[in-house]
Amino acid sequence: xxxxxxxxxxxxxxxxxxxxxxxxxxxxxxxxxxxxxxxxxxxxxxxxxxxxxxxxxxxxxxxxxxxxxxxxxxxxxxxxxxxxxxxxxxxxxxxxxxxxxxxxxxxxxxxxxxxxxxxxxxxxxxxxxxxxxxxxxxxxxxxxxxxxxxxxxxxxxxxxxxxxxxxxxxxxxxxxxxxxxxxxxxxxxxx
Amino acid sequence: xxxxxxxxxxxxxxxxxxxxxxxxxxxxxxxxxxxxxxxxxxxxxxxxxxxxxxxxxxxxxxxxxxxxxxxxxxxxxxxxxxxxxxxxxxxxxxxxxxxxxxxxxxxxxxxxxxxxxxxxxxxxxxxxxxxxxxxxxxxxxxxxxxxxxxxxxxxxxxxxxxxxxxxxxxxxxxxxxxxxxxxxxxxxxxxxxxxxxxxxxxxxxxxxxxxxxxxxxxxxxxxxxxxxxxxxxxxxxxxxxxxxxxxxxxxxxxxxxxxxxxxxxxxxxxxxxxxxxxxxxxxxxxxxxxxxxxxxxxxxxxxxxxxxxxxxxxxxxxxxxxxxxxxxxxxxxxxxxxxxxxxxxxxxxxxxxxxxxxxxxxxxxxxxxxxxxxxxxxxxxxxxxxxxxxxxxxxxxxxxxxxxxxxxxxxxxxxxxxxxxxxxxxxxxxxxxxxxxxxxxxxxxx
Numbered sequence: 228x229x230x231x232x233x234x235x236x237x238x239x240x241x242x243x244x245x246x247x248x249x250x251x252x253x254x255x256x257x258x259x260x261x262x263x264x265x266x267x268x269x270x271x272x273x274x275x276x277x278x279x280x281x282x283x284x285x286x287x288x289x290x291x292x293x294x295x296x297x298x299x300x301x302x303x304x305x306x307x308x309x310x311x312x313x314x315x316x317x318x319x320x321x322x323x324x325x326x327x328x329x330x331x332x333x334x335x336x337x338x339x340x341x342x343x344x345x346x347x348x349x350x351x352x353x354x355x356x357x358x359x360x361x362x363x364x365x366x367x368x369x370x371x372x373x374x375x376x377x378x379x380x381x382x383x384x385x386x387x388x389x390x391x392x393x394x395x396x397x398x399x400x401x402x403x404x405x406x407x408x409x410x411x412x413x414x415x416x417x418x
Numbered sequence: 419x420x421x422x423x424x425x426x427x428x429x430x431x432x433x434x435x436x437x438x439x440x441x442x443x444x445x446x447x448x449x450x451x452x453x454x455x456x457x458x459x460x461x462x463x464x465x466x467x468x469x470x471x472x473x474x475x476x477x478x479x480x481x482x483x484x485x486x487x488x489x490x491x492x493x494x495x496x497x498x499x500x501x502x503x504x505x506x507x508x509x510x511x512x513x514x515x516x517x518x519x520x521x522x523x524x525x526x527x528x529x530x531x532x533x534x535x536x537x538x539x540x541x542x543x544x545x546x547x548x549x550x551x552x553x554x555x556x557x558x559x560x561x562x563x564x565x566x567x568x569x570x571x572x573x574x575x576x577x578x579x580x581x582x583x584x585x586x587x588x589x590x591x592x593x594x595x596x597x598x599x600x601x602x603x604x605x606x607x608x609x610x611x612x613x614x615x616x617x618x619x620x621x622x623x624x625x626x627x628x629x630x631x632x633x634x635x636x637x638x639x640x641x642x643x644x645x646x647x648x649x650x651x652x653x654x655x656x657x658x659x660x661x662x663x664x665x666x667x668x669x670x671x672x673x674x675x676x677x678x679x680x681x682x683x684x685x686x687x688x689x690x691x692x693x694x695x696x697x698x699x700x701x702x703x704x705x706x707x708x709x710x711x712x713x714x715x716x717x718x719x720x721x722x723x724x725x726x727x728x729x730x731x732x733x734x735x736x737x738x739x740x741x742x743x744x745x746x747x748x749x750x751x752x753x754x755x756x757x758x759x760x761x762x763x764x765x766x767x768x769x770x771x772x773x774x775x776x777x778x779x780x781x782x783x784x785x786x787x788x789x790x791x792x793x794x795x796x797x798x799x800x801x802x803x804x805x806x807x808x809x810x811x812x813x814x815x816x817x818x819x820x821x822x823x824x825x826x827x828x829x830x831x832x833x834x835x836x837x838x839x840x841x842x843x844x845x846x847x848x849x850x851x852x853x854x855x856x857x858x859x860x861x862x863x864x
Contacts, residue, residue, distance in 0.1 A: 235846060257489045264483070273473035286479055293483050356465045375429075376466040400426050407458040 239261045240308035248302030260297055268293070270377050271317050276371040277360055278321045281328075288320040295320075307309060311387055314377070318369065318387065325365060359409035363402050370395050371402035421445055421452055429459050552716065705743030709832075711859035712736055713757055734758075737857075739787060749789040753805055754764035756782045759851035762843040781809040781840060785816065797824040803834065812848070822861060830861040 237258060240248075271292055275285040295316050299366035306312060360368055369388060373379045374395075379387070384395045427434060434442065445452050527571045713735045737755025744750055758780045765775045785807020792800045799822040810812050820834020839852040 238845060260487070260489065264480075268475050268480070269473040270470055272475050272479075273470040276473065277469075279479055286475075290479060290483050290486075296489055328818050353465050353469060356462055356469075359462075375463055376470055396426075400422065401430070403426065403459060403462070404422065406462055409602065410458045410462070411454060 232291055234282060242266070243306050244311045246306045249297060249325040256300075260293075263296070263309070263313075264293060267313055269315055272373055273376055274314065274319060275317055277357075277376060278318070278365070278368060279324055284324050284328075288317060291320055292317040308383075308386075311383060314373070314379075314387055315322060355410055356406065359406040362409060363405055367398050367405065370398035371406070374399045375403070421449075425452075425455060425459060427461065428456075433774075451621045466570075504634040545668065556741045636666075667715060707741045707743070707749065707751075707861050708742065709739045709753070709859055709861045710736070711739070711755065711857050713755065713836075713857045714855050737783075741787065741789060747791050747793065749787075749791065751787050752785070753787045753807075754784045757838075757853075759809075759853065761842055761849060762853055763842075763847065763849050765844065779811075781811065783807055783809045783814045783816075783840065785814065791822065798822070799824060799830070801832070801834070803836075809842075812843060814838070814840040816856060820857070828863055830863070831859070832861055833858045 237245075240259075240262070241261065245259040245263050251255045251259075268289075272285070273288045275289045275292070276282060279285040279288065292313060296313055299312075299316075360371065363371060366388075367401065370384060373384045373387065374381070381392045381395050381399075382398075385392045421442065424434060424438055428442070446456065558752060567685040735755075735757055737753055739751050740753030741749040741751030758778050760776070760778050762776050764772055766772055785805035787803060787805040789801055789803045794800070801820060801822060803816075803818040803820070805816040806813075816836060817836040818836035819833040820832055820836075822830040824830050834857050835854075836857050837852065837854050839850050841848055841850050845850070
């Protein structure tokens with residue numbers, strides 16, 4: 228079938244090739260953008276939701292990230308790490324939001340957004356872990372989310388956060404330890 | 419031994435040296451704290467995986483992004499078969515078609531209006547010409563529809579180029595002579611006339627043009643038939659045509675029909691208790707029907723919908739079709755609708771592991787349909803219905819067994835049990851989304 232081949236062709240392209248197609252004609256750009264969105268939207272949104280406390284802000288940043296990704300394709304540049312580029316956009320936007328909210332948000336009443344909880348059986352576990360992640364400092368939270376949620380390698384995280392690999396490893400380790408400590412009172416009840 | 423470091427390496431998938439692994443396992447046996455740490459870490463990783471998998475953006479967010487970029491919404495990896503505005507345009511066209519057919523489904527009401535308008539002028543003692551204030555004066559199509567629906571003395575008259583004005587006028591002269599209707603009814607009739615006029619103005623010139631498509635064509639005036647055409651279109655209602663004033667040529671057929679229609683008026687009048695006469699079986703003037711269908715189908719595996727493709731909320735779980743009457747009981751047509759279809763397929767997560775994914779995207783389907791309707795003496799008309807077509811993702815089909823219930827010659831309601839299925843492809847693997855359910859709706863025949 229024609230559309231089956233079309234899908235397979237898109238699936239075979241690398242992120243860099245798809246990004247390059249964003250500068251082509253409208254139909255090619257649209258197809259490429261859709262494929263990039265399909266591949267990375269869930270991860271980027273999860274990152275935004277984990278890094279930002281307010282889910283309204285997270286969804287705003289998520290939308291802005293993909294709009295900026297599309298806009299950035301107009302500039303002539305060779306992109307080798309599109310995922311890193313997307314997450315860098317998302318991270319910068321998240322930091323901007325964080326800076327605007329320097330007073331910080333109260334940690335009480337943290338809620339999982341719709342879609343993160345309703346469709347999962349492990350709602351209670353997710354809620355606990357989300358609260359634990361929310362209580363991490365930003366630099367620990369970023370490293371933890373990128374490693375355990377987004378499955379980035381330490382090298383990729385180091386590049387994304389502009390730091391060294393040992394620093395990232397240390398942050399991830401400390402973050403895991405803190406999350407475990409927060410979960411500890413309830414860990415025996417969870418399975 | 420730094421068990422925390424070993425735990426981190428384990429979680430990162432770094433192979434442990436044999437002695438370190440032994441130490442870790444030994445410590446896990448003896449230390450409940452370490453076991454809880456490991457359990458907590460594993461649960462966290464599992465939850466993180468679930469969290470990311472469940473983080474698919476809601477449809478409205480996806481819509482926002484794609485609308486901001488001027489793109490279609492909701493990517494699913496499938497190519498659209500039709501351009502984006504189709505859903506909107508189809509909705510508009512469907513609405514226009516439905517409005518046209520709905521408007522055209524009021525023949526009895528309009529004929530009453532026209533008749534009463536004429537009769538009213540008769541009671542006032544003026545000539546039986548269409549009152550300028552009555553809907554009958556709006557144009558020839560009103561009286562044509564009147565003749566179409568009722569004919570002469572309640573008989574069905576196929577549409578033709580006869581003098582509809584005259585037929586109606588004479589018929590109602592007869593009714594008026596018997597005082598069949600009270601003035602109050604006339605007032606209501608005029609109120610209805612005003613309503614019809616208002617409706618028509620609202621629907622505008624487009625509907626008028628559509629309606630004219632089914633008006634009988636009046637042959638162009640010529641030396642031979644000019645007087646006949648004038649007699650049909652301009653002569654006063656009570657002015658009988660000049661007999662044999664036109665030679666019996668094909669061009670004079672309209673005049674002859676008018677004469678035959680006039681002759682009918684000499685037959686016994688319509689009974690007073692039923693001035694319209696019995697409703698004759700109405701044959702469709704156009705062999706078309708429009709069907710609006712509501713769909714209540716389900717799949718036991720349905721999951722909450724997270725994806726939408728070209729969704730128009732008002733059209734969710736509905737369809738609209740236009741069918742052409744090919745032969746006795748046989749109808750063919752086209753139909754389009756919008757429903758959610760469950761999909762389950764294998765995919766790979768960010769770690770490359772094979773996982774099962776489920777989604778319930780809303781899909782618009784299109785198809786060509788065939789319908790076999792069995793006529794019965796009762797109001798019920800069983801039917802079998804099949805549609806073959808496709809969605810944006812692949813071929814689709816639908817079969818249904820049900821029955822119509824005949825409310826009036828133009829309107830039926832129906833219900834049916836149905837099976838439907840769509841197909842989709844993910845990578846190179848095809849899947850199917852079967853559903854079963856019940857559909858119900860209206861059928862407007864014109």
